[in-house]
């Protein structure tokens with residue numbers, strides 16, 4: 001498996017584990033008020049990063065290069081910042097505009113992923 005996929009899965013699993021502990025904490029306390037932040041840590045962190053890491057490890061996909069690493073860093077930073085900033089915004093400790101700091105890397109990471117996927121049309125391997 002390419003090292004970039006291992007990096008994707010490492011961050012994804014840490015997000016998934018943190019998201020599950022957070023979900024359990026919500027269940028135990030009965031306070032579900034931050035559930036959108038829990039949802040996005042799981043969905044942008046665990047689910048999205050796993051899909052991306054899995055793609056780069058697929059047979060037939062060109063050996064991942066710099067673009068894949070930039071994708072991994074941007075998407076990981078986006079997922080982690082979303083989990084940190086969204087609760088602050090929801091508790092009105094920070095302005096909603098601060099979410100751009102998480103959204104920008106998340107969206108740029110997805111654009112990198114789109115380029116990687118589309119380049120499969122240009123130079124398909126096997």
Ligand code: HEM
Pocket residue numbers: 019020021022023024025026027032035036038039042043046047
């Ligand atoms: C141990 C694992 C987990 C626990 C204990 C847990 C717990 C919870 C709780 C208590 C809520 C709030 C429900 C509500 O008030 O409507 C919630 C919402 C949510 N969780 Fe989890 N969760 C877990 C794992 C996951 C995972 C792995 C994902 C995604 C891959 C996920 C996605 C979501 C989503 C999308 C919502 C929002 C649902 C809505 O808006 O109705 N959760 N979770």
Ligand code: HEM
Pocket residue numbers: 035036037039040043044047048102103106107
């Ligand atoms: C830049 C990335 C993203 C942004 C800015 C974003 C933003 C939002 C916003 C503003 C809401 C409404 C929350 C509310 O009304 O409480 C929402 C809900 C939701 N989003 Fe996202 N989202 C993003 C990525 C994703 C991704 C990648 C997934 C799934 C893989 C996803 C799944 C969901 C789900 C299931 C809900 C409803 C859950 C809930 O109510 O907590 N989102 N999102």
